Amino acid sequence: MNCRKIVRRLSAFQDGELASSLERQIEMHLRECAACSRELAEMNRLRERLLRLPPPAADPYFPGRVMALLPGRPAAAQRLLRAAAWAALFIAVFLGGFLLKTSAGATDADGRHPAATFSSVLLEPQAFGLLAVHDDSLDLFNGGGHEQE
Amino acid sequence: MDDPRLTDDEVVTSVLGGRRQDFEVLVRRYSSRIVHFVARMTGDNDEARSIAQDVFLKIFVNLPYYRRENNFSAFIFRIARNMTLNWLKRRKRTVFFSRLLGHELDRLPPSQDPPSLSPMEQGEREQALTRQLRRLPVEQRLALVLKVYLEFSYKQIADVTGWSVPKIETLISRAKARLKKGIRLQESGNEPVVEAREK
């Protein structure tokens, strides 16, 4: 292997991420090549400097603050409740409309049943928008990060 | 309170079963790592604590979606990564508009904890390195921070980012090369000024 190829894999070598056969080849090369050894030494110095940066000071109140801010329950339960509430509302509206129709048979100016009109308003796409739970958490599961600064 | 014999998944099961106070176990297990991660990504310790707080709230809310495959760390670091990248994007926009309006909001130095007992000169070198880190392209920074500070393997980084292992190797290698160059320039007294715009 020539120096260019070695240098390209030197970072992964430092991170211990190479297959053992390749690792041995690089070790052998390093024993004989001063230039590549200097590269690695410089890389090791960089890592030491990065690791010497002090981490943020520990905040003993952090867990308590998070716990105090927790919402009532995790999302699925909340969503289930919300869905149940909407289902109840729909049942009430349609049942109400059905009862009105069977009992009175009253119609509005367009000849439509008032309760049916109300139901159709609820069924407008915009009204459905109210039901859509806004949550960007779903992108957690595709895992693909293409954010580029 | 934190029984170390309990795995993360067992604690999650307990929280989802109604013992929400057990969530604190997970917060205690991961908070310093999450704060550290966000701080290295943003270069701002105060912001990091505030973002990390939101990360844990989001983890709690999304807990029902966690698949409990003994990979809780990847799950929460995915959330931390998403929220941090969103924050960085928002900050970039704010800086852009503040420049447009002639304000210089971005000139305020990001907050650092009071310097440790190190001598003045070392503090300056640390600040310079933090600055270099912040100037790395965000994908390079993300991969490097997970490798160096969280000691993730390339495979674990892949689980958090969705990138391939070869891509991660390239990103980390480029990040190191860039930092080495930056340090060389800085030590020769020629720290690049142009790049500071990216902040």
Ligand SMILES: [Zn+2]
């Ligand atoms: Zn060589």
